[in-house]
Amino acid sequence: xxxxxxxxxxxxxxxxxxxxxxxxxxxxxxxxxxxxxxxxxxxxxxxxxxxxxxxxxxxxxxxxxxxxxxxxxxxxxxxxxxxxxxxxxxxxxxxxxxxxxxxxxxxxxxxxxxxxxxxxxxxxxxxxxxxxxxxxxxxxxxxxxxxxxxxxxxxxxxxxxxxxxxxxxxxxxxxxxxxxxxxxxxxxxxxxxxxxxx
Numbered sequence: 514x515x516x517x518x519x520x521x522x523x524x525x526x527x528x529x530x531x532x533x534x535x536x537x538x539x540x541x542x543x544x545x546x547x548x549x550x551x552x553x554x555x556x557x558x559x560x561x562x563x564x565x566x567x568x569x570x571x572x573x574x575x576x577x578x579x580x581x582x583x584x585x586x587x588x589x590x591x592x593x594x595x596x597x598x599x600x601x602x603x604x605x606x607x608x609x610x611x612x613x614x615x616x617x618x619x620x621x622x623x624x625x626x627x628x629x630x631x632x633x634x635x636x637x638x639x640x641x642x643x644x645x646x647x648x649x650x651x652x653x654x655x656x657x658x659x660x661x662x663x664x665x666x667x668x669x670x671x672x673x674x675x676x677x678x679x680x681x682x683x684x685x686x687x688x689x690x691x692x693x694x695x696x697x698x699x700x701x702x703x704x705x706x707x708x709x710x711x
Contacts, residue, residue, distance in 0.1 A: 656692025
């Protein structure tokens with residue numbers, strides 16, 4: 514139950530990624546494969562499932578194999594549960610407290626999807642600057658952070674959010690022990706915004 518391997522595959526995203534990697538238009542793939550542009554568009558948007566024969570024609574047009582396209586396909590499941598990590602047991606009374614655990618990052622979404630979400634716990638490398646292609650949202654679940662975005666400083670406390678459009682340079686650091694930050698972003702392989710690089 515909930516195992517992605519048991520779910521049907523959405524091959525459309527794999528076809529689109531391969532076509533774009535080769536810098537081909539749908540019209541060129543249609544010409545090479547003998548299939549229509551509307552049908553290929555429906556395949557890429559997972560509104561049509563190609564037969565094995567059609568998938569092989571598409572694969573040939575994209576200089577790959579049907580097996581490779583299926584291997585790169587996304588699972589079609591719409592529900593996936595990522596369980597919380599098991600907490601460390603409390604120390605026994607009278608024992609010395611353990612040092613704070615190292616900073617951790619945990620992915621909240623498995624697989625190759627349009628959305629990425631991660632949970633950062635503990636301190637964070639304040640010197641590391643980020644600049645993502647697509648938009649992202651930061652939510653402070655616990656603790657507090659200092660944030661610098663495009664040269665301006667912000668203080669975020671528990672429950673605060675910050676929305677960053679694609680291309681915004683930013684860095685942050687935890688200012689309270691055991692800070693927990695959730696970052697949700699549009700995946701890099703999605704062309705959600707135009708390139709705003711400077």
